[in-house]
Amino acid sequence: MAMYVVRPFDPWRSPLCTCPAKYVLHPYTGCGHRCLYCYASSYIRNFFNPRPKKDLRSKLARDLQLISPGSIVEVSTSSDPYTPPEESLLITREAILEILKHGYKLLITTKSTLVLRDLDLLVKYKDRVAVAITITTLDNRIASALEPGAPGVTERLKVVKLLSKSGIPTLVRVDPIVPYINDDFTGIVKLVDHVAEAGAIQITSSTYKARPDSLKRLLKAFPEISSMLLEAYKTGNKVGGYMYLRSEDRLEYMKSVRDAAARAGLAFNTCREGFPELATKGFSCDGSSLIGRYRSVVKT
Numbered sequence: 001m002a003m004y005v006v007r008p009f010d011p012w013r014s015p016l017c018t019c020p021a022k023y024v025l026h027p028y029t030g031c032g033h034r035c036l037y038c039y040a041s042s043y044i045r046n047f048f049n050p051r052p053k054k055d056l057r058s059k060l061a062r063d064l065q066l067i068s069p070g071s072i073v074e075v076s077t078s079s080d081p082y083t084p085p086e087e088s089l090l091i092t093r094e095a096i097l098e099i100l101k102h103g104y105k106l107l108i109t110t111k112s113t114l115v116l117r118d119l120d121l122l123v124k125y126k127d128r129v130a131v132a133i134t135i136t137t138l139d140n141r142i143a144s145a146l147e148p149g150a151p152g153v154t155e156r157l158k159v160v161k162l163l164s165k166s167g168i169p170t171l172v173r174v175d176p177i178v179p180y181i182n183d184d185f186t187g188i189v190k191l192v193d194h195v196a197e198a199g200a201i202q203i204t205s206s207t208y209k210a211r212p213d214s215l216k217r218l219l220k221a222f223p224e225i226s227s228m229l230l231e232a233y234k235t236g237n238k239v240g241g242y243m244y245l246r247s248e249d250r251l252e253y254m255k256s257v258r259d260a261a262a263r264a265g266l267a268f269n270t271c272r273e274g275f276p277e278l279a280t281k282g283f284s285c286d287g288s289s290l291i292g293r294y295r296s297v298v299k300t
């Protein structure tokens with residue numbers, strides 16, 4: 001039977017995706033955070049103008065009857081469920097309550113402080129919840145250029161702290177690392193240390209994969225590094241419709257983040273990089289393996 005809004009996760013045919021089987025719900029089409037590196041904007045028209053899914057409540061109720069008990073539902077993979085209109089519309093809040101009330105596991109992926117508004121629900125069902133927060137740099141100037149519609153870095157770190165203090169297992173995505181923009185090693189180490197101090201369990205990282213529209217936005221916003229950025233991707237490889245950096249450069253970036261995570265006592269994984277040997281055993285890339293886990297189980 002066809003499903004309307006809850007769908008089996010589709011990694012857009014990426015051969016390097018290591019996500020476990022899960023379902024995905026996007027309460028919104030599009031996202032107002034307007035990240036320059038956003039991948040989803042290549043696939044969805046008028047992406048930076050978020051609009052709620054039509055008849056979400058009735059479609060979600062119907063779809064939830066079709067998925068197996070105990071399944072993981074991620075909200076969301078290619079638009080932020082706490083995009084600015086959610087502040088007044090509350091459709092994500094309603095959706096996650098439905099998912100949790102029906103006994104499913106919930107993975108939330110967001111950059112927004114608005115997730116804290118729903119802390120009451122997350123705490124009530126904390127054994128079936130994990131949250132992934134994206135923080136790409138500690139430098140507010142770079143973050144506001146890269147992610148102009150998203151909350152600042154300090155606010156996002158506070159979200160990690162409050163979620164962790166409330167017993168919600170939390171992952172931070174240092175993702176993507178864009179050469180010459182947020183790839184300073186000292187800055188990454190500092191970011192990882194702050195994340196560990198805030199109480200997260202895991203870091204997941206990846207390098208930026210270039211698509212024509214996102215690359216154009218980055219080149220325009222950072223003209224001073226544009227020729228180096230272009231050169232870095234010209235010498236890389238094409239994987240599933242994306243331009244990747246050279247494999248050896250990606251490995252070096254990912255090893256650096258892995259080492260910083262290990263020193264800070266955090267689990268680590270990568271996203272669509274093809275380096276399974278760098279992953280902490282038992283920790284999936286997306287954070288779904290954190291559901292029902294506590295910080296004390298992490299061994300690095």
Ligand code: SF4
Nearest residue numbers: 031033034035038079
């Ligand atoms: S938060 Fe995610 S979906 Fe929204 S613009 Fe940024 S990268 Fe795209």
